[in-house]
Amino acid sequence: MIATWRVDKDQQIYLNQVKRYVKGSLLVPQATQNPITTLAATAAGRTPSIPAIVEADASSVMQVWSMMGLDSSAAEVKERFSVVIDDVVWRRSLMNRDVLVQHIFGNAQTPGRLHQPIFLEGQQTLKFNFFNNSLAGDDTFKFALEATKYQESSLTNQDITAGIGNVRAKSRYFTPFWLTTDAPLTVADGGTADAFLTVTKDISFLGVEIIASVISTGRAGNTQESIQFTLFDAETERPLMNQPVTLNTGTGTVGFPFKLPTGWLLRPNTRVRLTVTNLITDAPVEVFFTIAGISCYAGTFNLFDQNIHGEQKAPVWHGAGEVSR
Amino acid sequence: MNPRDVEKFFRWDAVNQRPTVQTMRREILPSWLYFDQVSTTGDKTVTGSDGLTAPTNFRQPYSSVEGLDRNLGTPFVGKSLVFEDFNAGVSTTATSDVLVKMRESGEGRDFMENFVHIRTLAGTAQLPFMLREPLIIPSLHNIHINLKKLSAGDAKIRMYSVGSQYYPWSPALMNKASEGEVLRVDIKKLLTRRRYVIPIWLTVKEGEYTLSASATDTQFIKIGDDGPVQIFGWSAVSTGAFSLEIRDAQKNQTLMNGQINSTNGIGNNLYPTTLATPFLVPGGMRLRLTFRNDTAAPNTVYFTMFGRKIYAPFKDVKDVLRDTTVPSFVDQATPLVPGPLD
Numbered sequence: 001m002i003a004t005w006r007v008d009k010d011q012q013i014y015l016n017q018v019k020r021y022v023k024g025s026l027l028v029p030q031a032t033q034n035p036i037t038t039l040a041a042t043a044a045g046r047t048p049s050i051p052a053i054v055e056a057d058a059s060s061v062m063q064v065w066s067m068m069g070l071d072s073s074a075a076e077v078k079e080r081f082s083v084v085i086d087d088v089v090w091r092r093s094l095m096n097r098d099v100l101v102q103h104i105f106g107n108a109q110t111p112g113r114l115h116q117p118i119f120l121e122g123q124q125t126l127k128f129n130f131f132n133n134s135l136a137g138d139d140t141f142k143f144a145l146e147a148t149k150y151q152e153s154s155l156t157n158q159d160i161t162a163g164i165g166n167v168r169a170k171s172r173y174f175t176p177f178w179l180t181t182d183a184p185l186t187v188a189d190g191g192t193a194d195a196f197l198t199v200t201k202d203i204s205f206l207g208v209e210i211i212a213s214v215i216s217t218g219r220a221g222n223t224q225e226s227i228q229f230t231l232f233d234a235e236t237e238r239p240l241m242n243q244p245v246t247l248n249t250g251t252g253t254v255g256f257p258f259k260l261p262t263g264w265l266l267r268p269n270t271r272v273r274l275t276v277t278n279l280i281t282d283a284p285v286e287v288f289f290t291i292a293g294i295s296c297y298a299g300t301f302n303l304f305d306q307n308i309h310g311e312q313k314a315p316v317w318h319g320a321g322e323v324s325r
Numbered sequence: 326m327n328p329r330d331v332e333k334f335f336r337w338d339a340v341n342q343r344p345t346v347q348t349m350r351r352e353i354l355p356s357w358l359y360f361d362q363v364s365t366t367g368d369k370t371v372t373g374s375d376g377l378t379a380p381t382n383f384r385q386p387y388s389s390v391e392g393l394d395r396n397l398g399t400p401f402v403g404k405s406l407v408f409e410d411f412n413a414g415v416s417t418t419a420t421s422d423v424l425v426k427m428r429e430s431g432e433g434r435d436f437m438e439n440f441v442h443i444r445t446l447a448g449t450a451q452l453p454f455m456l457r458e459p460l461i462i463p464s465l466h467n468i469h470i471n472l473k474k475l476s477a478g479d480a481k482i483r484m485y486s487v488g489s490q491y492y493p494w495s496p497a498l499m500n501k502a503s504e505g506e507v508l509r510v511d512i513k514k515l516l517t518r519r520r521y522v523i524p525i526w527l528t529v530k531e532g533e534y535t536l537s538a539s540a541t542d543t544q545f546i547k548i549g550d551d552g553p554v555q556i557f558g559w560s561a562v563s564t565g566a567f568s569l570e571i572r573d574a575q576k577n578q579t580l581m582n583g584q585i586n587s588t589n590g591i592g593n594n595l596y597p598t599t600l601a602t603p604f605l606v607p608g609g610m611r612l613r614l615t616f617r618n619d620t621a622a623p624n625t626v627y628f629t630m631f632g633r634k635i636y637a638p639f640k641d642v643k644d645v646l647r648d649t650t651v652p653s654f655v656d657q658a659t660p661l662v663p664g665p666l667d
Contacts, residue, residue, distance in 0.1 A: 116331065173344050174331060204346050206334050207355075224411045233354055238492070241357035241485075242386070243366070248418070249409050249450050249483055250357065256451035260355040261404045262489040265334050267346055294331050296344050 021154030025062065027054050027145040035142040038132040049130040054145060056120035059152040061164060063117040069105030069143035078102065079215055080133040087175065088125045095178040096198060098131050103211045103254055103290040104178060105143055110255025115208045116294040119171035177295035179205055185287045187278040189218060197291065198271040207264035208293040212251035218283030227285060228277050234270035244277060268298050348497055349504035356490035358383050358401055368481040371423055371474045380471050383486060387464035394494035397512050398464025403486030405453035408443055410480050418449065422475040423482055430467035437526040440473065442627035444594045445560040446526060447484055452595040457557040458633035460486055461519040525554055525634040529614060535625045536618035545574060546612045556604040556632040560597040563587060565620035574611035584617060603632065607639065
């Protein structure tokens with residue numbers, strides 16, 4: 001977006017001073033929430049954490065590109081640890097319900113990349129509500145967000161403000177989004193079950209990659225493949241595969257997700273059907289299935305939203321990598 | 326996905342002053358194409374020790390609504406190959422020793438002359454083997470697939486082509502004439518392209534090659550006379566380390582000033598070696614491969630080059646300049662042959 005160097009009228013290369021005010025950055029919650037400890041679930045229900053707040057620097061604007069986490073809890077605890085992320089200013093949740101933390105947060109080597117950066121104005125916040133769904137123990141979790149930071153002193157530059165204006169306009173509508181099953185899914189041993197992933201009325205959703213994991217104590221049957229599944233397109237019920245696909249050939253992890261060969265576009269108020277067969281024959285399987293992608297806020301049509309005083313031009317956005325004059 | 330790519334899927338609705346879905350994009354769905362259910366249901370059992378395994382196939386079915394497809398059907402465009410191998414509840418994907426041979430049934434075109442090792446052909450869901458030329462399968466077309474296993478013991482195989490499925494006949498496009506036309510034009514370009522360009526894999530001999538201990542030997546890969554090949558890279562599976570040098574046999578031009586080692590110069594299915602510039606080899610030409618076994622034991626090597634086969638002749642530069650007004654290093658689309666998809 002910001003040229004590192006330029007060529008002057010004498011064909012001499014010079015470094016762009018403005019570049020010094022744009023830098024990589026890491027955002028972490030405040031010290032009392034880093035790490036954040038969430039108590040074990042009880043028979044009465046799961047336990048939410050106190051909200052972890054991440055705030056953008058007051059003297060800059062930021063774009064968040066990826067999320068990294070470190071969960072030092074026992075395996076049976078962290079494999080059920082989930083989160084809901086809210087963009088506080090826009091009152092938007094970035095998922096349809098809580099999603100497994102290990103489907104969103106990667107690590108320093110393979111971070112969980114966002115397909116649409118989150119744009120934060122100065123002091124704008126993201127809220128993270130964590131849920132410990134395990135009875136086995138407390139969860140201790142640290143995380144950081146990787147971001148681009150535009151210092152306040154750079155915001156007087158025409159190139160930067162024009163570019164940020166485009167990014168800002170786009171971020172009104174587009175955010176990263178994680179679509180998971182409407183309710184937790186457990187499939188009986190050797191059985192088949194349907195689950196739905198519902199796109200709410202206020203957004204369109206573009207699916208980009210699939211991340212999934214399973215939990216089972218079974219030892220009989222096909223423990224290697226665990227499950228096979230079929231996805232049916234929303235609205236049309238078209239199957240995306242001519243035969244069921246197994247976990248290892250259709251899903252990935254947050255660091256190495258299964259990238260869909262083309263974006264899967266879903267309209268507001270539609271739902272995808274997921275049919276899962278448990279290939280393990282002596283125990284049920286819990287299935288955590290997430291489609292990561294981008295949401296586009298459609299809003300609701302309201303006659304009074306229209307600008308009746310004159311034609312309103314469409315905002316022109318060029319994405320994060322271009323500058324518009 | 327690049328943040329800019331999202332804009333291919335949405336357009337600005339000036340009336341409601343917000344982005345809205347491009348209907349056409351709803352009619353291109355991500356898709357997995359597995360073996361045809363008539364020949365294979367569920368896992369494909371491959372008999373051990375070169376035993377006879379019934380062939381299978383990829384088959385793209387036909388679907389439409391009252392002729393709305395305009396004879397385009399529902400084509401599938403495969404962009405990658407993914408596989409899984411397991412036996413007795415244990416994953417053997419990383420050590421799979423199955424060989425694959427694929428052929429277009431209707432056109433009679435082979436994607437490989439010899440059997441190719443599956444670990445130089447297909448990847449995993451997390452690291453798929455990306456095809457440098459898409460595998461375009463129109464409706465009612467078959468890709469015939471033979472599998473054979475080298476070692477004893479059966480294997481259970483799943484192999485998918487992962488790509489996009491097109492629905493040009495969708496009733497949703499009836500009220501979106503312009504978007505429907507864009508989709509149909511794209512499909513026609515793909516179907517035309519497929520007549521001239523297909524993915525291809527090149528190997529030596531019958532696919533495997535065993536070198537004696539510490540031996541050096543020469544093998545040849547011959548490009549068919551029916552058209553040139555553009556090689557994008559290579560991958561290999563072997564029982565031990567080996568070195569390799571590749572030359573154009575006719576002109577004695579070399580791709581390297583010395584031998585490359587299997588450790589630092591030859592990748593595998595998950596991380597293949599990709600050439601900085603694809604290597605265009607005319608039809609009828611031979612490549613000379615000089616192998617050296619770097620171990621003190623017999624070494625079985627499965628070396629595969631991958632790329633695209635182009636059923637089109639070379640034209641002299643002056644003829645090209647006469648036909649086109651602006652010569653370019655980038656492939657230009659013509660009425661018959663669309664531009665590259667990558």
